[in-house]
Amino acid sequence: xxxxxxxxxxxxxxxxxxxxxxxxxxxxxxxxxxxxxxxxxxxxxxxxxxxxxxxxxxxxxxxxxxxxxxxxxxxxxxxxxxxxxxxxxxxxxxxxxxxxxxxxxxxxxxxxxxxxxxxxxxxxxxxxxxxxxxxxxxxxxxxxxxxxxxxxxxxxxxxxxxxxxxxxxxxxxxxxxxxxxxxxxxxxxxxxxxxxxxxxxxxxxxxxxxxxxxxxxxxxxxxxxxxxxxxxxxxxxxxxxxxxxxxxxxxxxxxxxxxxxxxxxxxxxxxxxxxxxxxxxxxxxxxxxxxxxxxxxxxxxxxxxxxxxxxxxxxxxxxxxxxxxxxxxxxxxxxxxxxxxxxxxxxxxxxxxxxxxxxxxxxxxxxxxxxxxxxxxxxxxxxxxxxxxxxxxxxxxxxxxxxxxxxxxxxxxxxxxxxxxxxxxxxxxxxxxxxxxxxxxxxxxxxxxxxxxxxxxxxxxxxxxxxxxxxxxxxxxxxxxxxxxxxxxxxxxxxxxxxxxxxxxxxxxxxxxxxxxxxxxxxxxxxxxxxxxxxxxxxxxxxxxxxxxxxxxxxxxxxxxxxxxxxxxxxxxxxxxxxxxxxxxxxxxxxxxxxxxxxxxxxxxxxxxxxxxxxxxxxxxxxxxxxxxxxxxxxxxxxxxxxxxxxxxxxxxxxxxxxxxxx
Numbered sequence: 001x002x003x004x005x006x007x008x009x010x011x012x013x014x015x016x017x018x019x020x021x022x023x024x025x026x027x028x029x030x031x032x033x034x035x036x037x038x039x040x041x042x043x044x045x046x047x048x049x050x051x052x053x054x055x056x057x058x059x060x061x062x063x064x065x066x067x068x069x070x071x072x073x074x075x076x077x078x079x080x081x082x083x084x085x086x087x088x089x090x091x092x093x094x095x096x097x098x099x100x101x102x103x104x105x106x107x108x109x110x111x112x113x114x115x116x117x118x119x120x121x122x123x124x125x126x127x128x129x130x131x132x133x134x135x136x137x138x139x140x141x142x143x144x145x146x147x148x149x150x151x152x153x154x155x156x157x158x159x160x161x162x163x164x165x166x167x168x169x170x171x172x173x174x175x176x177x178x179x180x181x182x183x184x185x186x187x188x189x190x191x192x193x194x195x196x197x198x199x200x201x202x203x204x205x206x207x208x209x210x211x212x213x214x215x216x217x218x219x220x221x222x223x224x225x226x227x228x229x230x231x232x233x234x235x236x237x238x239x240x241x242x243x244x245x246x247x248x249x250x251x252x253x254x255x256x257x258x259x260x261x262x263x264x265x266x267x268x269x270x271x272x273x274x275x276x277x278x279x280x281x282x283x284x285x286x287x288x289x290x291x292x293x294x295x296x297x298x299x300x301x302x303x304x305x306x307x308x309x310x311x312x313x314x315x316x317x318x319x320x321x322x323x324x325x326x327x328x329x330x331x332x333x334x335x336x337x338x339x340x341x342x343x344x345x346x347x348x349x350x351x352x353x354x355x356x357x358x359x360x361x362x363x364x365x366x367x368x369x370x371x372x373x374x375x376x377x378x379x380x381x382x383x384x385x386x387x388x389x390x391x392x393x394x395x396x397x398x399x400x401x402x403x404x405x406x407x408x409x410x411x412x413x414x415x416x417x418x419x420x421x422x423x424x425x426x427x428x429x430x431x432x433x434x435x436x437x438x439x440x441x442x443x444x445x446x447x448x449x450x451x452x453x454x455x456x457x458x459x460x461x462x463x464x465x466x467x468x469x470x471x472x473x474x475x476x477x478x479x480x481x482x483x484x485x486x487x488x489x490x491x492x493x494x495x496x497x498x499x500x501x502x503x504x505x506x507x508x509x510x511x512x513x514x515x516x517x518x519x520x521x522x523x524x525x526x527x528x529x530x531x532x533x534x535x536x537x538x539x540x541x542x543x544x545x546x547x548x549x550x551x552x553x554x555x556x557x558x559x560x561x562x563x564x565x566x567x568x569x570x571x572x573x574x575x576x577x578x579x580x581x582x583x584x585x586x587x588x589x590x591x592x593x594x595x596x597x598x599x600x601x602x603x604x605x606x607x608x609x610x611x612x613x614x615x616x617x618x619x620x621x622x623x624x625x626x627x628x629x630x631x632x633x634x635x636x637x638x639x640x641x642x643x644x645x646x647x648x649x650x651x652x653x654x655x656x657x658x659x660x661x662x663x
Contacts, residue, residue, distance in 0.1 A: 066252060070212070071236035074178060074533075076261030078192060078223055078231075080270040081307075081528060086188060092179040093159035095120065096147035096215070099140050101171030112169050113137060119161050120151055140214075149215045153179055153322035180217075182317045184270075187277055189317035190342040191268065191309060191526060193222025193465065196320060210235070220320075222342075223264060223526065226463045230530050230539075233261030260533035267305035267528045272298060275651050276308040283644035284312065284631060291612070291640075293337045293632035295344045295505040298648060301513035301617055301626045303543040304522030306462070308648075309506075313339040336595050337632070345460075345467040348502040349630065352589030352637065353419045354613050355497030355508070357515055357559055360412050362450035363427045363439045364555040369412050371558065376427065376436070378407035378420040384488050399425055399492050402588065416562025417570035419586055421496050428495025429488055441475055441491055448474045453549050454511040455521055456503055461546075462524040470507060473500035498589055509615055509628035512585070514549060515563070516617035516626055518556050521546045564620050571638045572614065575646045580653050581620040584645070586637040587613030601633055609633050614641035618649055625652050 078086045095116070102109040117124040117133045125132035133150065140148035154162075154174075163174045180195050182188075195217040198206045203213040211218070218232075219225035236258035241249045276296050284291040298308040313335065319328050332340055341347070363369040380403065386395035401407070401421040407414070415423035425431070428447055430438030440446040451457060457472035471477075473494065475486040493499030506524060514521045523544040530539040563583035567575045571586045589611045596602035601609045612634030617626040627648050629641040 066239055066241055068255070069238050069240045069248065069251075071238055071254070071256075071258045072178065073233035073235050073258035074260045075180065075233060076231040076263045076533075079263060079265045080268045080273075081266060082270070083265070084270050086182070086184060086192060086266070086268075086270070088181040088183060089178045090181045092152065092177045093154040093156065094152035094175050094177040094215075095150045095154055095159075095162060096173045096175055097137065097140065097150055098145060098147050098171050098173070099137060100144040103170060110134075112172065115165070116150070116162070116169060116172055119165070120154070120158060122151065143214065146212075146214060147173060147175075152177055180321055182321075185316040185318055186314045188268070188270075188273060189222070189315055190311045190344070191222050191266070191464065192317060193219055193224040194317040194320040195224060196220040221340075221465050223266070223463065225465050227264050227527070227530075230262040230264060234259040262538060263531045263533070265528045265531065266526055267300075267307060268309075268526065269307045272652065273308040273310065276648055277310045277312075279644055279647045279651075280310050280312060280629070283629070283640065284634070286640060286643070289631065289634055289640050291631040291634040293343060294634070295347070295630040296627065296644065296648065297344055297506055297509050298625060298627045298652070299509060299513060299524065301516035301522075301623045304510070304513070304524050305528070305543075306524055306526045307625070309344050309526070311341075311343040313337055315339045336598065342464060342466055343630075344505045345462060345464055347504055348468065348470060349504065349611065350499070350501055350589040350591060351497040351503050351508045352587030352611065352613050353421075353424075353496055354512070354585045354587035354615050354628075354637075355501065355503075356416060356419065356424045356495070357563065357585055358450055358454050358456075358511060359424050359428045359439060359447065359495050360416055360559050360562065361454075361515070361549075361551055361555065362447060364412060364558060365450075365551045366439060366445055368437070368439050369427060371554070372411040372413060375409045375411050376415070376423050378410050378415070378418070378422045380404040380406035380422070382422050382425055382431065382492075384492070387487075397489050399489070412558055413562040413565055416559065416585065417565030417568075419566065419571045424495045425492045429491035432488075438491070438495075441486060443474055447491070447494055448472050451501075453521075453547070454514060455546065456501075456507055456511070460504075460506055460510055460524045462506065463527050467506075468504060470504055471500060471502040497587060505628050505630045508613075509626060512615045512617060512628070513626050515556060515559050516583070516623040518553065519549045519551055521549060560620060563616075567616070572616075572642050574638075574642045575614070575616055575649070577618065577646065577649050577653060580618050580649070582616055582618040582649060583620045584614060584616030584642075586642065587611075587615075588635070588637045589613065596633070610635055612637040612639070612641040614638075614645045616645050616649065618653070625649065 074089055080086055102112055113133050114124050123130050123132045125134050136148065136150060159174050162169065162172065166172065182192060197217055198211060198213040206218070207213055219228040224231065237255040239252040239255060241252055276298060280294050280296045284294045294312045296310045297306065299306050315332055378401065380401050382399045384397045384399065386392065386397065389395035406422065407418050407420045410418065410420055410423050426436055426438055428438050430436050430440065441448060443449055451472040456470055458469040459467040478484055478486050478490065478500065490499055494501055510521065510524055523546050525541055527541055529537050529541060532538050560583055563585050564581060566572045566586065567582045567584050572584045575582050575584050590608040591611055592602035592608050596609055612631040614637050615628040617623040627645050629644045631641055634640045
């Protein structure tokens with residue numbers, strides 16, 4: 001429409017009219033300025049981050065995306081002397097959590113932990129003897145960027161369940177693991193030991209050695225512990241790229257390849273170990289025998305090699321593979337006979353008459369006994385007057401022989417063969433009534449001196465954990481320990497392997513080995529050599545001589561004759577092996593320890609219970625094997641320890657076709 005030829009604008013719309021009303025408003029002007037200012041500031045910040053700080057943040061992004069990942073190694077294998085594997089590394093799974101990758105929101109993080117606890121069938125919070133996942137993570141936050149092991153030995157099914165929900169479980173990882181398995185379990189657990197997590201108080205020490213205290217396990221007993229450095233191997237490292245949830249996207253580079261652990265080859269004969277274990281068990285439960293504890297050790301007396309070592313009761317080291325349960329631990333720890341203890345090297349025992357060979361060696365070398373020319377009267381009883389009341393027979397102390405009728409006049413060979421107590425009371429402690437002076441207690445030339453020469457009073461040094469040195473008593477030792485003076489009766493008791501003397505079965509056998517080989521005290525060994533993963537020998541162990549005893553060949557021969565006589569006509573005739581000359585020494589030691597008192601075995605007013613012992617070597621002319629048997633509460637050594645040793649020696653020389661008429 002036009003008016004006087006001039007075009008007319010259409011009337012404004014409602015919104016246009018509204019805008020025309022407010023566009024000049026001060027508030028609109030201020031708001032527009034604020035919005036424009038925000039865009040300007042934002043643009044400047046983007047420009048600053050992109051062009052000024054871009055390189056810095058690029059590096060930071062790379063650091064978050066790339067990390068060094070540890071490549072696990074494989075622990076070395078332990079073999080017997082014939083190459084039979086005694087342990088295995090079996091594939092397994094473990095679940096870990098890296099705390100830093102959990103959701104920042106506390107409720108969301110708790111949700112991840114709760115879901116994981118359900119999948120693993122473990123408590124979220126500590127319940128009874130089960131530590132809760134929440135408590136584990138509280139400790140894990142000490143190293144937030146380090147994976148913390150939640151559970152190892154996870155079944156394949158559980159591992160798959162967790163993996164399937166990985167998108168809902170940030171920070172949680174399923175890792176392939178290697179688990180130690182002991183196929184022979186209790187048979188050799190005392191020798192092999194087991195692995196356990198690193199104790200908290202030693203974390204820093206082991207971290208400095210390259211261990212990861214959060215996930216690594218170390219040998220805590222047996223060869224697993226003593227050869228930890230050889231078996232552990234060396235981990236590798238690789239640079240990996242990961243996403244924001246901590247999952248590896250790709251391996252960028254391998255910085256160091258893992259080095260497998262070395263393999264340890266033992267001197268142990270697995271088949272012999274099996275036979276010894278079975279034979280010892282049978283011997284502990286023979287008719288009229290109730291021995292809750294027993295030891296049998298077989299060695300090569302010419303080298304110190306241990307061919308078999310059995311300590312009963314024992315335990316299954318597989319219990320520790322995934323972490324021993326509280327119940328299993330209670331069963332082991334509450335057993336008064338301590339199945340976790342290697343009784344061959346950790347028991348403090350009186351060896352009884354087996355120790356008489358040490359007295360014989362010292363008495364012969366010090367000329368207390370002049371070869372076979374010295375003969376002592378082995379009466380059934382010897383009376384020692386009370387030094388404070390010498391004229392009062394009622395105050396005198398009587399010492400008896402096991403043969404109350406006595407053995408009559410004996411030389412050293414007959415004294416050993418018949419194990420005459422009276423002979424050795426006199427040889428060790430003298431007999432004032434007849435003016436005979438025994439070996440005595442001088443620490444430079446008496447019983448303590450020769451006991452130490454034979455290796456008593458100090459650990460043998462075998463490559464096993466928990467070995468003790470025992471006790472060789474002296475006059476001064478008793479004064480300091482009990483505040484009492486040493487008596488003639490103390491010397492008499494020591495002369496027959498009782499009283500304050502404490503030895504281990506391995507110490508006693510090692511001393512007998514010295515007699516067998518003619519004077520060389522070897523360090524017992526359970527390890528023959530070490531190889532790398534390619535089978536190359538990296539360490540070979542030669543027999544180690546502790547000392548050569550200063551005893552003449554003539555005196556060694558007399559002791560050997562006495563021990564052979566014990567088997568031929570003396571206290572151990574049941575140790576005879578067809579076609580093999582055997583030498584041995586029986587022992588029966590009275591005892592009354594805490595266990596015996598607590599269990600009622602030892603009671604006041606009753607005869608004291610007895611341990612049974614027997615040590616032997618064969619063949620006499622060129623010994624290649626030695627054996628010792630100890631039966632706690634086993635009674636007479638000649639009756640109950642000898643048959644066990646006989647069967648072991650018979651198996652060694654004749655195999656399964658041994659003497660079927662054996663006792």
